[in-house]
Amino acid sequence: MSIPTPPATPPGPTPHTTSPVRTPPRTQLSTPPPRFVTHIDDAAIASLRAYYAQVLPPVVSQTGPSPRILDLCSSWTSHFPSRIYDAVGKGEVEVWGLGMNARELERNPVFRDGGGWGVWDLNREGKGDVGVAVKATILKTVRGSGGEVEVGSPSPSTQPQHQEAGKEQGDTPPLLDATTCVVSTDYLTQPLSVFSSLLRLTKPGGSVHLTISNRCFPTKAIARWLRVDEEERLQMVGDYLFFAGWKRIEIVELSDGRVRGSDGDGSGEGEGEQGGLGAFMRALGMDAGRRDPLWVVRGVKE
Template identity: 45%
Template sequence: MSTTTQWAIRDYIPRHENWPYTAADFQRMDEFPDGEFYSNPRLCTHIDDQAIHTLSQYYDAVLPRKGRILDFCSSWVSHFPPDLEVAAKSGSLHVVGMGMSQVELDRNPVLSTRIVQDLNAEPAIPMTDPLDAATCVVSIDYLTQPVKVLESIRDRLVPGGQVHLVISNRCFPTKVVGRWLRVSESERLEMVGDYLHFAGYERIEVVTLTDGSGWRDPLWVVRGKRAES
């Protein structure tokens, strides 16, 4: 794992002493059970090829080659780089995929364990083994109880373990939380930083992987760490 970075990184600065959002902020256009919406597998990618390539480079720089990674809101592809795929196949790295579609998870070759769970209905992570890192690709905007989910993950991260929340501007508009559609891209990043802050993470940062110039999909990571002790 390289510590070298080539991306712009800025600190998230907490803005609120108390949780600033209301239940209405997390209401969605489509409130039918998520299991119905995701019952048909979507074997496609939700960001463009350049964004996928850049995300793979980012993962190559920050994710461990040993231990255990949780890829939550996962699907048929996790965008991990070849080194991590090799580590997963060798057994030195255990990748837990948690998502809504058994068919999609079964198609994902990097996963060591597959868990089908609706995090909006059951926000607690059903794991006791420690996690070295966690990832989530363009899906944090679908969670109606993000702080509960992130608290559950934080409790399972090893000290210093990091969660990486990957964000773009692509979404299923009927299923994202309402406030996501009403605010700017920069405010979405702050909102996700708020999630991590109120879930008890430290050293929260916003990483710009691509700015969306040149007709490419923009891509950011909002990340935070469990306290070292």
């Protein structure tokens, strides 16, 4: 089955609501056992990797700082393209991860060289600040080029929001160039705290990329996620970013969920699905012409 190079449609502005985003009700907070599975299908993963290859920070010149990517709500795989893994191994890109399960995170190859990960539950009361999470976990072991990186707690706008330990006030510590989060935004119970604190950690011009599908664990997703349709979910995630202070918010469709034939009609013809496996799947009542739909809601810090 061929996979179109994403984005499948041009991005457009997110339609924001006028009412403030309210903190969703709390959900089940227990940490599940490790699960070494993927939560979107192979076609969606391939589309996401192709998208990341287009938008994530490129390898910079050796005279500049290495870009840094944070994978939020991470697990044993991050779906990055091979160039990111190669750059991490060469020390040209640094990737950090925050997740819920240590056994999953330690299996992720992108954190093994030149990066770091931390276990943190962003849904716990008072734990929705990404800067505090990074400082309490990753920054205990990861060192920047000028010594240990420190990120201060949130402070009034008249005070510096980030400061490196042992440095004079005014020195700028390394911050994030990009953040990714794959099919996990629907579980966040403190989204405004998470995304406003993430904005403070991000360099001007840095970006956030929130991948959304139609799959979820119903017992863990916030209540409103289960009540609204896919379009309203995308709008809600866009509102999270908007009210957290992000700019240039867009929705990118990577897949509408249909498998298209060579003529682009969505029939699946020309893809080897009309006989053999495709016929067998249809005999079982399974739609061989469907794949996981996938979108990215993204924003930029200006």
